[in-house]
Amino acid sequence: MPSAEQIAENLALVKGHMAEAATAAGRPPEDVRLVAVSKAHPAGTAEAALTAGHRLFGENRVQEGEAKWPGLKEAFPDARLHLIGPLQRNKARAALELFDVIETVDRPRLAAHLARLMDETGRRPDCLIQVNTGAEPQKAGILPKDADAFIAECRDGIGLPVRGLMCIPPADEEPALHFALLAEIAERNGLAELSMGMSADYQTAIRFGATLVRVGTAVFGPREG
Numbered sequence: 001m002p003s004a005e006q007i008a009e010n011l012a013l014v015k016g017h018m019a020e021a022a023t024a025a026g027r028p029p030e031d032v033r034l035v036a037v038s039k040a041h042p043a044g045t046a047e048a049a050l051t052a053g054h055r056l057f058g059e060n061r062v063q064e065g066e067a068k069w070p071g072l073k074e075a076f077p078d079a080r081l082h083l084i085g086p087l088q089r090n091k092a093r094a095a096l097e098l099f100d101v102i103e104t105v106d107r108p109r110l111a112a113h114l115a116r117l118m119d120e121t122g123r124r125p126d127c128l129i130q131v132n133t134g135a136e137p138q139k140a141g142i143l144p145k146d147a148d149a150f151i152a153e154c155r156d157g158i159g160l161p162v163r164g165l166m167c168i169p170p171a172d173e174e175p176a177l178h179f180a181l182l183a184e185i186a187e188r189n190g191l192a193e194l195s196m197g198m199s200a201d202y203q204t205a206i207r208f209g210a211t212l213v214r215v216g217t218a219v220f221g222p223r224e225g
């Protein structure tokens with residue numbers, strides 16, 4: 001695990017690069033926020049970032065989030081947590097409890113289930129729709145050709161609080177094409193939030209309009225396993 005000093009330094013470095021990329025693209029730096037991805041690291045790692053003043057985090061698994069975050073949120077009540085990994089329906093209730101944003105609404109049955117649970121519980125975290133921009137069979141997300149209809153169904157049909165889109169480009173392709181596609185789908189659907197870009201490509205994502213970048217390794221170092 002990197003030291004608390006190292007994590008504070010990494011955060012400052014990444015935020016500096018983000019601001020540079022935004023400025024170079026003619027965008028105000030404050031339009032892009034850093035989701036620090038603390039998955040597969042112990043709670044102490046996220047705590048170091050919280051102590052350094054960072055407040056926005058991402059986890060990819062509900063169970064791991066439940067193990068780490070209730071205590072951290074109690075100590076840092078203004079911390080905000082995004083779910084960035086696939087959501088199973090049997091974890092949806094727990095996810096609504098814990099997460100402030102669900103970035104991975106990716107299929108009709110999950111969307112309908114979330115809408116029902118929101119009505120039942122009154123908890124309404126913002127939602128992003130995950131788009132499988134590379135149409136990869138093993139990857140989650142709605143296909144680009146189905147995105148407009150799915151967005152309309154989620155937002156207008158069942159009343160989910162849809163704020164934007166999220167994507168994970170194929171590992172072996174130029175990410176810029178995927179970022180541009182996601183931005184285009186968001187634009188034509190009037191959606192403001194674009195979650196795209198990770199450690200290797202967040203500056204490119206900012207050039208294409210990212211409002212949220214999800215960065216793990218560049219902040220917290222390599223993950224175990």
Ligand SMILES: *Cc1c(COP(=O)(O)O)cnc(C)c1O
Pocket residue numbers: 037039060084085168197198199200214215216217218
């Ligand atoms: C792990 C993960 C990230 C962070 O990846 P890094 O390359 O470590 O920055 C971003 N987004 C998602 C969906 C992830 O699962």
